Amino acid sequence: MLANLINGISLGSIYAIIALGYTMVYGIAKMLNFAHGDVIMVGGYVSFCAMMYLGFPAPLAVLLAMIVCTTLGITIERLAYKPLRSATSLAVLITAIGMSYFLQNAALIIWGANPKAFPNMFKNFEAIEFAGARISPVALVAIIANVIIMVALTLFTSRTKVGKAMRAVSEDKGAATLMGINVNFTISLTFAIGSGLAAIAGVLLCTAYPTLMPTTGSMPGIKAFTAAVFGGIGSIPGAMIGGILLGVIEIFARAYISSELADAIVFGVLIVVLIFRPTGLLGKQIHEKV
């Protein structure tokens, strides 16, 4: 029971980190970045290569993955999304889907279709006994990383000038431009942060579930997106609550009901939540004016 709860929170923490990328980009650019899940996959592969072929130590491999993903995120934004700033949201959505296909197929060509076994970077650490439950080091690291990221991001968006600019842009792009905020830079920065977080999530995900394929990122991506909607898309604490709830529900459904139906139950809960709170748990209710 306790072990399941902790596993759920740790899986949920990974979802929450991914969901942050979705929610921040949605908040600022009002677009669903479907390629986000595939950035996770790229992060996984880069750290895999760094550790297996280049012999990097784990922390350095994570850092390299973050650098590559951040660069990738900014490049994607510049090449594919920026030219469509004034286009309809559906057009941007399809472009993002195209980007997602592109990343998956590029990974297929570079790394092949065979699943790769991700090395366990915590093999020197032993599982911790806590009140009769065994907690794997990955689970602990995921939870701690999630808390640190959440606190850092909250401080960043509420205290620093750039973070405040980010919030201003997400509220009103036009007014933010008039206040002298560089909107394009702010949006690029959001993509950079989101993609960097995706790299961390990718490494954690691959350590917890060590099979790495070109499609590794897509299902966690969809679930994390669900988590973001669950908590109210655009809200940073919402992403955290949504992610953790989703992870806990998934692990419990898998343990006590049916592993086949776990995903159906997760999505079912999402639908029930959205019926009663149409903008998610922490989403802002916007009232229509005639």
Add this chain to the structure above:
Amino acid sequence: MFSFKKASGLSKKAFINYAIVIVFYLVFQILVSTGNITSALKGQLIPITCYMIMAVSLNLVVGISGELSLGHAGFMSVGAFTAVIISSAMGNASNPARLFVSILVGAILAGIAGFLIGIPVLRLNGDYLAIVTLAFGEIIKNILNCLYVGIDEKGLHFAFNNPDALGMDPLGKVLINGPMGAVGISKIATFTGAVILLLVVLIIIQNLVNSRTGRAIMAIRDNRIAAESMGISPMKYKMLAFTISAAMAGSAGAVYALNYSTLVPKKFDFNTSILVLVFVVLGGIGNMTGSLIAAGILVVLPELLRKFSDYRMLVYAIVLILVMLVTNNEKLKGRMDIFAKKVRMKISKGGKKK
């Protein structure tokens, strides 16, 4: 006078779509009968037609009703697996009759699914609606993954999440085997049947769009509050469009399933929904002709890109992104328009000289 003129203009547009479908049918029928077609492309004819139906039906939701649906493949799978069961259950009837009843029942069940899903979904707006349709698509896939159906002399047997609960005679045949999907489907779908279905779907949609009901649906899309104040009930009309669209997707799924001997529920996942959405957006939202052409080209495109072998899906992705950039970026679009104008001028000048 004005309304008459407008109506005739619209029917001309509708006529173009019928003509496209008939020409498409005749061209490929001739190619098949003269043997001038690769077997890979020949095998794609029925799936292409099914994807055309999917694209047109999704366009009813996305283009006419203005709601983004990301779970359309779910309805397709409801139709598909219903058709597998029905066609096996009436094993003694003639093939066209089995196909017809399978399509009909598949469409009805998918329509019912659409109606039930529509009740919670259509209360939401925008991206929230999109994510819930996505969730329903995944739920349908998950449920079908747990479904076991068998047939023996006593009739059909159903079981959920437990293949041993079927309780069949030893002589019975398993039709749907959970995650392994449907096995031993009788391949009774024909290209002619698929094209007739496509025509029927087009007739229904185009007449719906040009009717009072269709105008009500579009009024809600354009301005919900104004439409509501005119006494149009948004829920009722959105539901109507959503249910019809789901039923059509179900009929497409029925034909699609009866073209293969085996079929897994995983075939109808999120990626298939997205594929159909890509047809709709690339063809032009709300434009049925565009949907038909985009579906046709994009299903065949990976085949045509064969010579790129491993790189074909990569090229496909790049083509998709470039098309979106060219058609939606204002600067690029402006340049393309100027270019098209120049080409047109040159052509018309050339024509005068002659």
